Amino acid sequence: MTFATILEMVLAAVVLGLGVWTIAARQTYAATVGFVAYGLLVPLVWVRLDAVDVALTEAAIGGGLGGVLLLGAAAQLRATEMASAAETPGKIVRLSAAGLSVIIAAALATAVLLLPDPAPTLAPAAVANASATGLANPVTNVLMAFRAMDTMLEKVVLLLAIVGVWSLASDRAWGGHPGPRHQADPRGALAFLARLLPPVGIVVGIYIFWTGADHPGGAFQGGAILAAMWFLVIMAGLTDTPPVGSRWLRLVLTAGPGVFLVVGLSGLCFGLAFLAYPPSLAKPVILGIEVAMVLTIAVTLGLLLAGAPERSAQR
Amino acid sequence: MTDTTVFGLCAAAVVGLGLYGMITNPQPLRKIVAFNLLGSGVFLLFGVVGRRGAAAGFGNDPVPQALVITGIVVAFSATALAIGLLLRLFRSAGSATLRSGAQTSAGIGPSGD
Amino acid sequence: MQHPAMALDAVTTRGGFLLVLSIMVPVAGVLLAFVVGGRHIERIAFAIVLLGLAIAAAILAILRYSDGPLVYLLGAWAPPLGVALRADGLSAVMMMATAVVICAVGIFAGPDFRPGATESRAPTTFWILLLAIWGALNTIFLGGDLFTLYVALELVTFAAVPLVSLDGRAETLRAALRYLLFALVGSVLYLLGTTLLYGLYGTLDIVLLSHRIRAEPVTLVAAASMTTGLLAKTALFPLHLWLPPAHAGAPAAGSAILSGLVVKGSFFIIVRLWFQVMPGLPGFAATQLLAALGGAAIVFGSVVALRQERLKLLIAYSTLAQIGYLFLMFPLALNASGRLESGGALAGGLLQAVSHATAKAAMFMAAGSIYTLLGQDRIAGLGNLWRVLPMSVLAFTLGGVALMGIQPSGAYLAKELLLQAATETEQWWWAVVLQAGGIFTGAYVLLVLAHMLAPANEPIALGGPAPRIQEAAALALALFSLSLGLVPWEPYLSIPQGMPSNPFGPAALSKSLLTILGGAVMAILLGRWRHPFANSIFWKALAVVVDPVRRASELLQRVDDILREWPAAGISLLMLALLFGASMLMAL
Helix, strand or coil: CCHHHHHHHHHHHHHHHHHHHHHHCCCHHHHHHHHHHHHHHHHHHHHHCCCHHHHHHHHHHHHHHHHHHHHHHHHHCHHHHHHHHCCCCCHHHHHHHHHHHHHHHHHHHHHHHCCCCCCCCCHHHHHHCHHHCCCCCHHHHHHHHHCHHHHHHHHHHHHHHHHHHHCCCCCCCCCCEECCCCCCCCCCHHHHHHHHHHHHHHHHHHHHHHHCCCCCCCHHHHHHHHHHHHHHHHHCCCCCCCCCCCHHHHHHHHHHHHHHHHHHHHHHHCCCCCCCCCHHHHHHHHHHHHHHHHHHHHHHHHHHHHCCEEECCCC | CCHHHHHHHHHHHHHHHHHHHHHHCCCHHHHHHHHHHHHHHHHHHHHHHHHHCCECCECCCHHHHHHHHHHHHHHHHHHHHHHHHHHHHHHHHCCCCCCCCCCCCCCCCCCCC | CCCCCHHHHCCCCCCCHHHHHHHHHHHHHHHHHHHHCHHHHHHHHHHHHHHHHHHHHHHHHHHHHCCCCEEEEHHHCCCCCCCEEEECHHHHHHHHHHHHHHHHHHHHHHHHCCCCCCCCHHHHHHHHHHHHHHHHHHHHHHECEHHHHHHHHHHHHHHHHHHHCCCCCHHHHHHHHHHHHHHHHHHHHHHHHHHHHHHHHCCCEHHHHHHHCCCCHHHHHHHHHHHHHHHHHHCCCCCCCCHHHHHHHCCHHHHHHHHHHHHHHHHHHHHHHHHHHCCCCCHHHHHHHHHHHHHHHHHHHHHHHHCCCEHHHHHHHHHHHHHHHHCCHHHHCECCCCCECCCHHHHHHHHHHHHHHHHHHHHHHHHHHHHHHHCCCEHHHCCCHHHHCHHHHHHHHHHHHHHHCCCCCHHHHHHHHHHHHHHHCCCHHHHHHHHHHHHHHHHHHHHHHHHHHCCCCCCCCCCCCCCHHHHHHHHHHHHHHHCHHHCCCCCCCCCCCCCCCCCCCHHHHHHHHHHHHHHHHHHHHHCCCCCCCCCCHHHHHCHHHHHHHHHHHHHHHHHHHHHCCHHHHHHHHHHHHHHHHHHHHHCC
16 A cells, blocks of 8 residues: 555545535535535546546636536525425435435446456557647547547537526526626725736636647636636626627637637538548647637636626616 | 545545435535536546556546546536526525425516516 | 448448538537527528528438448547447438428427517527527437537537526426436436446447447446436436426427427437447346336326326326337347347337427427417317317327327337337237327327317407417428328338338228227326216216226326425436346346
8 A cells, every 4th residue: 555545545535525515514505615625626636547637627617617606606595595404305215315326336336346457548549640630638639639529519518508598687688798797895805816816817827728739738728717817807896797799709609619610611621521630730720729719618618607697788 | 456446436436425415405506516526426437447548658548538528518517507597596486496386486577687 | 240331330421521511500500690690590590490401301312322321430530539420210310300390390480589670588599599409419310429429418408408498487497497407417327327338448439339348247337327317318207307397388389399309319319329339238127127117108198198287288298108108119129139129119119209209399389379379278278279270270180190190190100110019029018008008199189189179168369369370380290290101211210011001901090090089088087177978877877987097097196296306206216227227237
């Protein structure tokens, strides 16, 4: 039992403990805080699993932005605590659910232990074909070249989530500004942070995006950091959310999938395949798509945090 | 006990926790949190699978990593949509329960604010 | 066992680019509609619908003359590293059915969701969601990789949920949230399975997996998890808690798409999984379990439908029953060595799916017209409707008749195929369920029809006039569904020779008559209405038979109410996952 293994067991135990707290805590707000803590420790697990790209994504989107979303909702829903407590299912239901969950977790654990050794892997194939794009980060290769279709569909999923959230507005507020107009004490900590952090955050975000070509990082991680900086400024009241009817906003939101689609179709027209890149131009084309993607992801994630339009655009 | 075994068992346990939470917690927000837990457990499982496939100089198979990144973004979008629905339901009905036929307070219609 | 066409599968075939276009044209439509929006959104949607319809027809045409499925390697990367799109007969049939239904619904939805001078919420949202659902469904029908199918499945869910809550009322918001949360559990369970499959076999490509898959415990865990997750999204009994309020609460055009098309997406993935990825795996017990759930769905759905007071809820419960019908094909497709084979039973199941898609959409559209005119959809208030809205009444009736399995509808052909498979595999009990299913369907169709034909005062028209084009679209779709049995399916679905055997012969006609009569009897027994016999002595004498039957149906409704509470449904979900795992283990 090496020191590393002991460390990992401790980490797994803490993560599991936080998971139990999240489910078992009585107060919703406490449970949500526990989940945010969980979401910030899980990236450490990912780093131990040698998947730094995923660790960055989980930290930025899963723990970070997801945490903001959940905490905000928990704060707004405090009033429903009593009513929901009355609806807790009876002991029999909880016991049977617990028993069944334990059995399923046990089946899953057995399955994990029974996975074959040596494990099948596509890493050699990914490395062997990396020369087609000239990027050194294999995860970026998979996302942007080998399985570009999944990434393209995922951008459409993001757009659909925006449409879905916007559809929850009232008819009067359609086209208006999402969320309330935030106000923060101009001499308080939030306004201070909102002035201090964004310049640093934007540089970090762009760097993480740009370095994703050859090192861990990429459009999703960088875009999430940019979105967080933007939302921080919005939360401090230093700027307002854009009106959702704005043509510019719509263009930015569709830039990512749009550029992807155009590149893909030109691949089709010029004798290659859909979403195939010409070997000599692969790296610049991919980086171009990623620039559009970063913009779209940053604005999309920020708007998903902001919520449905509430204030009509006409004042 | 390799790291994959440790984290694999941890992932299985988290999946079980998430399933339990989704079924027994009456509050939709806690169901959403449990869903996030569940998703995170499944992603961890994917990570364990990728770690076992370490080869060709990389510590983790890049294909599962890419799939997990896609999955994390999809899960976040789902959370955002669910919370949007939940908050709108709360503002409309005054309560945040999934039970059908629940008593609603003077509701706010679609053309109102 | 080497697949003879394996070499072919790793190459893009001629005409494969159409597969890409069939997905990308709706996606481009979504992007365009989102950016341009406003006044032009309806025109954009119509252009895309026509284009998509043409592409679906082209794929059907090319597939007819190619040997083997159409394949397209995305990015020119071959699996396992890359993702492929594949179109076989099943895909092409489903794509064409989807295109036809979307076209009809698009025409129907025109008057309801007309954009104004400035952009407004409901029209913009509706048309974008319509196109997104279409693109996602095409991806499901064509996707050759399990993870691409996962992303497409999520896309369908994200596009379907806002349709439910489009009118913004609290009940529909609640129904949408319940739908979203339960669907998310389903997709996570599906993803769990794909994780394990990748860990075992190093690929998620459907064809490659079908070569590499072996019957071992971990594969069974994956299969059970994926199947249960997909069943939660398809709302098969007992995982149906979200469907009735969601489908009844959506606007009429939305319900048509939700009932007709969206549930077919996850169903199609189950078919791909069981028939193509792991045909030898499920075994006898698991298929019987699946069909037993289907049979239970038919009974519960039909009985509770008969007791509904609102028309849209009745149609939604009818969808529950018809979904059960879809799963009856699984045990009937087992060949002698316990493998699922793509023969007559599969053709019957797919035909049933296509028939239901078209007929149910027509029924929801007709109900929409009725709601527009009357301002409400209480079944008791439908008296004398045939004078006021003859086209809608006819559309509803023809759609129902098509669902009952009256010739020459697609459901009739499907039922014949399934009955023949039941005889061949000597599973007579499913033949009984199949026949009973037709009778159960007939019951609620005849109930509504009786109300619509009954003499009464003119229905009080609280709403506005129902546009003629909406009624025409519903009627056209219903007629289409009724004539599906006459379409030559041979190039796409493997229909045995000589089927259907003389659909208008005396034997077939008497079977249909039996269905209609049985349905009438059931409607009289179980329906909550004052039928002509209610006051006769004859009826009072039969009370000794009728009362227990009615009490049983009340019991069924109460059980259904309990099952549709979240904790009960959640526990059913977990139990089902374990049951599937156990039953597949038995086949090892």
